[in-house]
Amino acid sequence: MKRILVTGGAGFIGANFVRHMIEHSDSEITVLDKLTYAANRQSFEGISEKRLSFIAGDICDYVLVNELVPQHDAVVHFAAETHNDNSLHDPRKFLNSNVLGTFELLEAVRHHGVRLHHVSTDEVYGDLQLDDPQRFTESTPYNPSSPYSATKACSDLLVKAWVRSFGIEATLSNCSNNYGPYQHVEKFIPRQITNILAGAKPKLYGSGKNVRDWIHASDHSSAVQRILEVGDTGRTYLIGADGEKSNLEVLGMILGLMGRDTDDFELVPDRPGHDLRYAIDASALRSELGWEPQYLNLEQGLERTIHWYQQNRSWWEPAKEQTELRYRQQLHAMKAAS
Numbered sequence: 001m002k003r004i005l006v007t008g009g010a011g012f013i014g015a016n017f018v019r020h021m022i023e024h025s026d027s028e029i030t031v032l033d034k035l036t037y038a039a040n041r042q043s044f045e046g047i048s049e050k051r052l053s054f055i056a057g058d059i060c061d062y063v064l065v066n067e068l069v070p071q072h073d074a075v076v077h078f079a080a081e082t083h084n085d086n087s088l089h090d091p092r093k094f095l096n097s098n099v100l101g102t103f104e105l106l107e108a109v110r111h112h113g114v115r116l117h118h119v120s121t122d123e124v125y126g127d128l129q130l131d132d133p134q135r136f137t138e139s140t141p142y143n144p145s146s147p148y149s150a151t152k153a154c155s156d157l158l159v160k161a162w163v164r165s166f167g168i169e170a171t172l173s174n175c176s177n178n179y180g181p182y183q184h185v186e187k188f189i190p191r192q193i194t195n196i197l198a199g200a201k202p203k204l205y206g207s208g209k210n211v212r213d214w215i216h217a218s219d220h221s222s223a224v225q226r227i228l229e230v231g232d233t234g235r236t237y238l239i240g241a242d243g244e245k246s247n248l249e250v251l252g253m254i255l256g257l258m259g260r261d262t263d264d265f266e267l268v269p270d271r272p273g274h275d276l277r278y279a280i281d282a283s284a285l286r287s288e289l290g291w292e293p294q295y296l297n298l299e300q301g302l303e304r305t306i307h308w309y310q311q312n313r314s315w316w317e318p319a320k321e322q323t324e325l326r327y328r329q330q331l332h333a334m335k336a337a338s
Contacts, residue, residue: 008079208248240280
């Protein structure tokens with residue numbers, strides 16, 4: 001596929017995918033991104049303009065989407081509002097981007113006969129009990145807990161319906177929690193790292209027992225590339241790297257790697273509807289498509305991620321103060337409502 005349109009390519013996972021494809025393919029990439037607060041064009045520094053072009057725009061823009069889609073061989077759809085805390089305070093943005101935006105893309109690929117890969121999250125499945133031996137599979141029923149995960153579940157179902165009703169060529173993937181370079185400082189791992197770098201204490205929701213299944217963004221990128229190239233139309237592939245750790249364990253790793261005591265953090269009230277545990281069964285992706293993750297050691301991946309944030313303060317510092325202010329305002333609102 002020589003020409004690929006990547007929606008949301010200036011966001012965290014999208015930017016890592018763009019950089020991965022530039023390095024591991026000969027594809028020409030067009031990024032379509034609305035440039036919300038979570039996007040950053042600096043993530044493309046060093047990439048030749050001969051391979052990468054950028055369009056500032058909204059996936060909800062019917063005219064723009066129908067102009068761009070037929071110019072490409074495939075669309076990889078990362079664009080989404082993603083942060084659970086923000087979805088609790090302003091659900092409408094999530095409905096517009098995640099549902100209506102996906103609808104516009106589906107109609108465009110249908111009318112122009114273009115291949116689509118839709119990127120989603122394991123959060124559509126709800127959560128598991130901490131002692132549950134099961135993991136999410138592609139047949140796990142949807143049970144979203146937040147406006148964010150509900151809108152992503154809706155977008156998934158739209159894609160499935162367009163495959164069945166209209167015969168579009170599309171695949172889907174639901175991935176576990178990502179970490180790595182270029183992630184906005186509002187997210188759990190970069191927030192803790194940048195708090196320490198800024199001389200502040202890390203923050204941990206509730207007791208920190210909530211478990212997430214962590215995967216490095218470069219492994220997510222290689223999995224999406226594999227699905228895009230050889231995945232079966234209509235299939236949903238789950239992407240994970242067997243990286244289950246509690247938030248407390250992950251924070252302890254970060255503190256230890258950064259030379260701090262592992263109990264040097266501040267507990268804050270838990271957010272509403274906080275899912276207990278996510279766990280991905282990625283065996284189908286491995287056995288059927290031959291994909292394997294490279295980052296099997298979470299501590300090693302975290303060490304490299306910490307190094308990236310240490311070396312790229314100019315990338316994250318402009319957003320840090322505003323992000324922490326927003327968290328303080330949300331915390332104040334939660335306490336006032338309780």
